[in-house]
Amino acid sequence: MKRIIVLIAFILPLGSIAQTKLTETITEDFSTKMAKRYELRDDSLILFVTEQMSRSGAGGLDIDKTMTELKSDPAALDAALKYLYQFSDCNRQGFIANLRKLNLLNNSVFPLATYTVNKFKNEAKDLAEEKSTLYKTGAIPATSPRPVYIPALAKAKETNAPQEPGSEPAPSTSTDVTPGTDPATTTTTPATATAAPAEDTYNWDVRTIFKLRQPEQLEALYGKDNVVERPATDLLGNEIQAKAYYVFPDTENEMQVVFDGDNAPSVTFAGERSKWKSPFGLKVGDPVEKVNKVNGRSFKINGFEWDNGGTVASWNGGAIDGKGVAILFKANNSGDPKLYDQVTGDKKVSSDLSALKKLEVVVEKIAFKSN
Numbered sequence: 001m002k003r004i005i006v007l008i009a010f011i012l013p014l015g016s017i018a019q020t021k022l023t024e025t026i027t028e029d030f031s032t033k034m035a036k037r038y039e040l041r042d043d044s045l046i047l048f049v050t051e052q053m054s055r056s057g058a059g060g061l062d063i064d065k066t067m068t069e070l071k072s073d074p075a076a077l078d079a080a081l082k083y084l085y086q087f088s089d090c091n092r093q094g095f096i097a098n099l100r101k102l103n104l105l106n107n108s109v110f111p112l113a114t115y116t117v118n119k120f121k122n123e124a125k126d127l128a129e130e131k132s133t134l135y136k137t138g139a140i141p142a143t144s145p146r147p148v149y150i151p152a153l154a155k156a157k158e159t160n161a162p163q164e165p166g167s168e169p170a171p172s173t174s175t176d177v178t179p180g181t182d183p184a185t186t187t188t189t190p191a192t193a194t195a196a197p198a199e200d201t202y203n204w205d206v207r208t209i210f211k212l213r214q215p216e217q218l219e220a221l222y223g224k225d226n227v228v229e230r231p232a233t234d235l236l237g238n239e240i241q242a243k244a245y246y247v248f249p250d251t252e253n254e255m256q257v258v259f260d261g262d263n264a265p266s267v268t269f270a271g272e273r274s275k276w277k278s279p280f281g282l283k284v285g286d287p288v289e290k291v292n293k294v295n296g297r298s299f300k301i302n303g304f305e306w307d308n309g310g311t312v313a314s315w316n317g318g319a320i321d322g323k324g325v326a327i328l329f330k331a332n333n334s335g336d337p338k339l340y341d342q343v344t345g346d347k348k349v350s351s352d353l354s355a356l357k358k359l360e361v362v363v364e365k366i367a368f369k370s371n
Helices: 002-020 024-037 044-056 063-068 074-087 092-101 106-137 151-160 215-222 288-295 337-341 354-358
Strands: 173-175 188-190 227-233 239-247 255-260 263-269 300-302 312-314 325-331 348-350 361-369
Touching: 024 063, 024 074, 024 106, 044 063, 044 074, 074 092, 074 106, 092 106, 215 227, 215 239, 215 255, 227 255, 288 354, 288 361, 312 325
Parallel strands: none
Antiparallel strands: 173 188, 227 239, 239 255, 255 263, 263 361, 300 312, 300 348, 325 361
């Protein structure tokens, strides 16, 4: 009898470990199949998972890279499983059905289901409620929206199209396409005709910028008249040795873009009412408490009124750490000298310090540099 008890005591921990860890083979299988499914951009499953990955910050600055290399980022892989589980209404059988739709190996499905359900069982109710709210409010569309017609980009493609030797350029025409309508039913008119400009056809997703490598591409997306070249500045406003291109200069939507050869460019913006949709859901004007939540833990801020004052000194290994995010904070309510003294000078201030909330510390400027 004692031997049986000892044997059970030995087996139970092993079973528990098997349910809380994934083998390398299963991780590789899920990562590969998700990368393949990611190619279907109009797929409702992928649309939901990637939107949630972006909203939470788990997708990093380059969602394409993250979704095609999940095995290289354990936290992102867990997030992908979490949001796939949420897409399945936090129902184990529904989740298993969706895992099977990925064409996973038979011996990958049940371990993935058990691992995910165990890991997020305490969040299941909240996740299910959040999904319902996201769809009801339209925060996540039920279907993938049609591509938005961007005249500047279309013109650039038209101009760069190769011409047959000795052929005449095709007459320039413009096509008005209303999102949600069939392009085949739209009216083609001569370019000389005056058409009412679309209300807003620009792509405001910051991640779009990371794919660009030349200023001409920036001009094609947002219009040559909306891009100007000026000296680059750092987060504190100091001029640096770099050439910058400003999109929508001198407006709330102003964004500084600094190209870096074959690497992704860096972007910086400071408009509180900017339309830009940034990674991690962070924006100018966000309180420090929100940044704490996104990072998953407190972090360190350089003391105000000092060298690099108000900038993040360390993300303390949080979700944002190493993701190419730089933030400058400001205090909107610095009228109390004793309170303000707690966060000024040559010191590192913890972002969960109660004084920061009383001082109404918020994001003043934010920069992203995709790795």
